[in-house]
Amino acid sequence: MRLLQLCLAISLTSGFAAIFIYITGVSTLYDKYSLTDEDLSALLSLQSNFKKCVSANGLGLHAVSGRDYCQVAIQFPSDTVPKWRDPKTGELEGLSFDFNLCEAISIWERVRNSTTILTREFIDALPNGWEEYAWRRINKGILLNHCENKTLCMEKLALVLPETPPFIPRQFDRCAVIGNSGDLLKTRFGHEIDHYDAVVRENGAPIQNYTEYVGRKSTFRLLNRGSAKALDKVAELDETEKEVLIIKTTIHDTMSKMIREVPIHNPVYLMLGASFGSAAKGTGLKALELALSVCDSVDMYGFTVDPGYKEWTRYFSESRQGHTPLHGRAYYQMMECLGLIKIHSPMRADPNRMVKWVPSRDSLTAARIASEKLLSSRPLTGTLHMMMRNLGQPLGGSMLQFYLHLIGNCGIHIGCCFLHLMVPARNLLLPRSKPT
Structure with missing residues (x-):
């Protein structure tokens, strides 16, 4: 039990430390942009x-x-x-x-x-375009099993798929x-x-x-x-x-x-x-x-x-x-x-x-x-913006879950935290509604 408590304490400390290092670095990042x-x-x-x-x-x-x-x-x-x-x-x-x-x-x-x-040229240019993308544009495409039968997929798209x-x-x-x-x-x-x-x-x-x-x-x-x-x-x-x-x-x-x-x-x-x-x-x-x-x-x-x-x-x-x-x-x-x-x-x-x-x-x-x-120059753009917008604000449900997710899932594996931070949290072109 004592060992478990010690591991938990180390995990929490490491998680908070990683978040602190990341957040404190935010304020100086702008100075480094070209x-x-x-x-x-x-x-x-x-x-x-x-x-x-x-x-x-x-x-x-x-x-x-x-x-x-x-x-x-x-x-x-x-x-x-x-x-x-x-x-x-x-x-x-x-x-x-x-x-x-x-x-x-x-x-x-x-x-x-x-x-x-959508064009044939576009699908052909994608890595595994027919296997990973084309079938999604066909109703009940899941039945085509990722276009294993490429000829059948091409036939179904033929009437709406120009070459260029x-x-x-x-x-x-x-x-x-x-x-x-x-x-x-x-x-x-x-x-x-x-x-x-x-x-x-x-x-x-x-x-x-x-x-x-x-x-x-x-x-x-x-x-x-x-x-x-x-x-x-x-x-x-x-x-x-x-x-x-x-x-x-x-x-x-x-x-x-x-x-x-x-x-x-x-x-x-x-x-x-x-x-x-x-x-x-x-x-x-x-x-x-x-x-x-x-x-x-x-x-x-x-x-x-x-x-x-x-x-x-x-x-x-x-x-x-x-x-x-x-x-x-x-x-x-x-x-x-x-x-x-x-x-x-x-x-x-x-x-x-x-x-x-x-x-x-x-x-x-x-x-x-x-x-x-x-x-x-901002590989962490999505997460950076999300965190900057929420610094100093009460931790609402989604943000609290986000931070707890980092702490709970990363623990003493600091590299894991940065891997999570590399994933953009959302497409920030879109507005985020604030409650009235």
Whole structure:
């Protein structure tokens, strides 16, 4: 028993020592980054102008600096009444969301210079691409046993898998992404929307009978699982048969049958896309991702982004439960103030509206270069940010479990602690809701 107690004491002491060494080193890490004075100035300018932009354009939102050059929080007025509850926990959505601007501009720049369409070229280039990835894009792919029968996998993907990317970055000049919000019926944007070079729509949102509000033009249509299952019905929405259909989920045997037998003349592809974490899987964000990968400038319509949100509505059908509306509004405002998109809504209906304090492309380029230096020199970026944001705060459930996990599982094996710390805790591009 005495030996057990001694081992436990050594384990706890070693664990706390490892955490202490790591935390005390955080404050000096910035001094070692290879950032010039110009780099620091670019990051500070980005953060400063971002806060001004949110205040000037966010319709009541404001942003505050975080604990380093990259962190900001977008906050809602204290009298905002959240309506959405997490279906798992029952907790109301928070009123403050954290963002890492350095990671945001770096990741979105990569999106802007890459394809979001899955290709055979991409799968072939991946190490064990067919065995480890391709089967995941086929419905019930688990039955294919990691594509042991590569021919069968290739056959199932053949109708939606081009050899090389069918579109290139900035192929279109001005693009509009049209959401499904009932807010579209408050303003007649149709004529304005039809003047874009390309228009991206979502799921089964109709055009007929709503053209004065949503326009006639449609270049791309992004489909979630439910809409993709009704691929034949979606294809009927496009009278020209030229609308490109992009499925963001998996290919089903029923879809393949529809493409072969209906027949569906529209091009059909699977979306590759970046991963923004569990809180950013909405079709709206993926539609913006698609547009940013093929367009020089992107405007968005039909997203619930104005104050006064009560319930998620669609312009063509009954109301239904939405998801994280405040989170979404903060995220889209972040995107606008990084120069990625321009928001159009009933309260921002003037087509000539100027987004005040949005950074210039030169200043964004300077900040991105500095950000990539910073991120490349920080192998512990994910965990570092998580720990810095929580220093001095009460240890809530997740953070307490994180530290106890380090202590309990590492013990006297100090190297194990650093192995755990090398694993990013989460994708910090996404906001983290703070409880109200």
